[in-house]
Structures are given as C-alpha cells and as structure tokens.
Amino acid sequence: MSRASQPTRLPADVYEAALAASRVTSRTLPQQIAHWARIGREVELSPTVNHRKIARVLEGADAYDSLDDTEQAIVRQQWEERMDEVRRSLDFAADFAAAGESYSELDDDGNVVTVESTR
Known part of the structure; x- marks a missing residue:
C-alpha cells in the first residue's frame, strides 16, 4: 500500500462535515479532506499566526481579545470542538x-414529562 492511499481514521463529525462539504465543492471525499488538511498545514506554518498566543488563550492564561481575527477564528473552532x-x-x-x-x-x-428514578 502506498502512502498516498494509507487509510486514516477520522472522527465521525469530521467525516460527516467533509462529506457535506464535498457535495457543495464538487470534490470527492478524499479530495475534501486533503484540501482541509492543506489549509490547516498552511495556517500552522503561517508566520502571521502566533500559535503560542492561541495556546495561552485556550489554556485561559491570556485574553481572547489579544488575538488577531485569524487567531480568534482558530480559537473559536477549538472551543466549538x-x-x-x-x-x-x-x-x-x-x-x-x-x-x-x-x-x-x-x-x-412540548409537554412536561417527569421521569421517575427506577432505583
């Protein structure tokens, strides 16, 4: 098996989101996942994105407002996940x-139902 076709497990939510996106973008599912992976790689390699600042905000050690728009978007995505x-x-x-x-x-x-403990 070549590296290009090596199987990879994905979380179900990522798979479903990629499947939905692939229908909109006219990409195959593997093409969509590869596209997102390339975007993620570029963001991580970007000299304008400060990953230490992002990590500090995610740890609660720094303020969200200290980040630029791109960094805030990354933090919001992490929070959502x-x-x-x-x-x-x-x-x-x-x-x-x-x-x-x-x-x-x-x-x-829309009716209130009380569920009694069976213990």
Missing part, C-alpha cells in the same frame, strides 16, 4: 438514574 466533545459525553438520564433522582423534560409535543 471542545464543547461538542463535552456534549457528546453527557448522559444526564443515566446520571439521574444512578443517583436515584427523577427529572423533568419536554416530550416531542
């Missing part, structure tokens, strides 16, 4: 059940 990851990991129903607590939620029609 982190929030998506946290949301995917949440399972409140299981947490409430494990704690023996009931909870309320809206059904598909």
